[in-house]
Amino acid sequence: MVKRSAVTILALDDEPFMLKLLARMLTNMGFTSVTLCDNGHTALDQIDDVNVRPNLILLDLNMPGMDGIEFVRHLVERHYSGSLILISGEDERMLQAAEKLVQAHRIQVLGHLRKPVKPEVLSALLEKWTPPALDNLPVTKKVYGADEVYAAIGSGQLVNYYQPKVAVATAAVVGVETLVRWRHPVDGIILPDQFIGVAEAHGLINDLTRTVLTSALTQAKAWQEAGLALRVAVNISMDNLMSLDFVDFVTELATKAGVPPQGVVLEVTESRLMQDTRAPLEILTRLRLKRFHLSIDDFGTGHSSLAQLRDIPFDELKIDQGFVHRAWNDETLRAMYDASLALARQLGMEVVAEGVEDRNDWDLLQRTGCDLAQGSFISIPMPAAEFPIWLKGWQERARTEFASPDVLS
Numbered sequence: 001m002v003k004r005s006a007v008t009i010l011a012l013d014d015e016p017f018m019l020k021l022l023a024r025m026l027t028n029m030g031f032t033s034v035t036l037c038d039n040g041h042t043a044l045d046q047i048d049d050v051n052v053r054p055n056l057i058l059l060d061l062n063m064p065g066m067d068g069i070e071f072v073r074h075l076v077e078r079h080y081s082g083s084l085i086l087i088s089g090e091d092e093r094m095l096q097a098a099e100k101l102v103q104a105h106r107i108q109v110l111g112h113l114r115k116p117v118k119p120e121v122l123s124a125l126l127e128k129w130t131p132p133a134l135d136n137l138p139v140t141k142k143v144y145g146a147d148e149v150y151a152a153i154g155s156g157q158l159v160n161y162y163q164p165k166v167a168v169a170t171a172a173v174v175g176v177e178t179l180v181r182w183r184h185p186v187d188g189i190i191l192p193d194q195f196i197g198v199a200e201a202h203g204l205i206n207d208l209t210r211t212v213l214t215s216a217l218t219q220a221k222a223w224q225e226a227g228l229a230l231r232v233a234v235n236i237s238m239d240n241l242m243s244l245d246f247v248d249f250v251t252e253l254a255t256k257a258g259v260p261p262q263g264v265v266l267e268v269t270e271s272r273l274m275q276d277t278r279a280p281l282e283i284l285t286r287l288r289l290k291r292f293h294l295s296i297d298d299f300g301t302g303h304s305s306l307a308q309l310r311d312i313p314f315d316e317l318k319i320d321q322g323f324v325h326r327a328w329n330d331e332t333l334r335a336m337y338d339a340s341l342a343l344a345r346q347l348g349m350e351v352v353a354e355g356v357e358d359r360n361d362w363d364l365l366q367r368t369g370c371d372l373a374q375g376s377f378i379s380i381p382m383p384a385a386e387f388p389i390w391l392k393g394w395q396e397r398a399r400t401e402f403a404s405p406d407v408l409s
């Protein structure tokens with residue numbers, strides 16, 4: 001049994017009475033480190049502070065403003081590695097569905113409590129708490145300063161990795177997604193999650209995107225000349241879509257590299273897309289008119305507004321990996337996957353499933369008629385130099401495993 005005073009608990013509920021009640025119950029059970037929050041924003045501040053980050057959160061699902069489900073999304077973004085107990089006055093079925101949804105995000109749920117909360121039920125759930133397994137511990141990620149990121153962009157330390165997108169029906173490789181890495185002289189290869197946010201917050205994202213896009217286009221041209229018709233996708237930050245210069249900036253770079261707009265895909269994340277309105281809408285529409293391909297990224301994770309999805313002429317919809325891997329075996333994931341696929345079909349968009357990690361995932365895509373697949377089952381992101389060798393291997397696999405002769409259209 002874990003020492004109860006060692007468990008740091010955060011209780012989040014909009015009702016002050018409920019918070020007091022929970023606090024009293026927890027204290028009576030010997031849990032002494034308890035923080036109370038009556039709204040999601042204050043709670044997130046606690047999560048962001050490594051010194052007070054809780055191991056366990058008691059989460060009310062029904063709150064005005066940020067509700068429990070939205071709060072969970074913020075936890076996912078923060079790679080929260082602690083556990084959750086869900087609380088709600090809703091019926092059992094609702095609570096079970098919510099529990100599944102949270103588990104789909106790979107956050108540990110000890111269970112759920114129906115209001116009115118009974119101390120013995122709470123106590124039984126708390127018994128299940130264990131410290132996070134070592135490999136679940138949050139990797140203490142170094143936070144880089146804006147000056148370091150600025151220097152990295154200027155000194156050529158950013159390198160592009162590429163991850164293939166393949167047609168599910170034929171196994172043909174139709175494109176790649178560019179994923180930036182920072183080759184840090186001391187810390188090694190740094191993933192984008194550790195510096196994109198810094199670049200966005202400090203006005204460096206236009207420089208970063210320019211650097212990434214320039215090398216991606218040079219690479220696209222090189223592949224084109226080697227006889228590989230690969231559409232090259234680049235991730236675009238919402239902050240890139242704030243100034244109208246962006247259209248010219250992309251057009252000029254593509255022209256200079258000699259890559260046609262049809263060969264370039266711009267992936268935009270939906271969650272951020274929906275916060276702002278006019279400038280991004282105009283920029284995306286103009287890029288589309290110039291025949292660049294537009295892709296809506298991480299579909300299903302954001303505050304999707306279907307109206308805006310219709311307003312912006314996207315060519316491609318990427319179903320978030322959280323709804324793809326294991327969807328063949330999980331009703332909740334499967335429902336999200338099916339709904340995204342159907343929606344994209346209705347809007348005439350090409351569909352990419354991300355996070356295809358094994359043969360079961362691949363088979364589901366094939367059965368359901370998904371257009372493109374991306375994920376570690378096919379390949380993890382790689383430097384351009386490794387692409388030709390990977391391609392040979394993939395063609396061989398496609399011939400033997402999928403019995404398809406037409407692997408590179």
Ligand code: C2E
Pocket residue numbers: 163178179180191192193196209212234235236237267269297298321354355356357374375376377380381
């Ligand atoms: P994203 O656009 O959703 O990219 C997909 C992420 O999933 C990549 O992480 C990729 O390595 C990872 N991934 C690929 N296959 C699998 C799989 O089968 N299973 C799992 N679990 N994961 C898989 P990465 O490279 O760390 O990129 C993280 C995010 O950083 C990207 O998410 C994208 O939003 C952002 N990003 C990357 N490059 C750029 C860039 O040049 N500019 C901007 N603004 N954002 C970028």
Ligand code: CA
Pocket residue numbers: 177235267297
């Ligand atoms: Ca992407």
Ligand code: CA
Pocket residue numbers: 297298318320321354
């Ligand atoms: Ca994505």
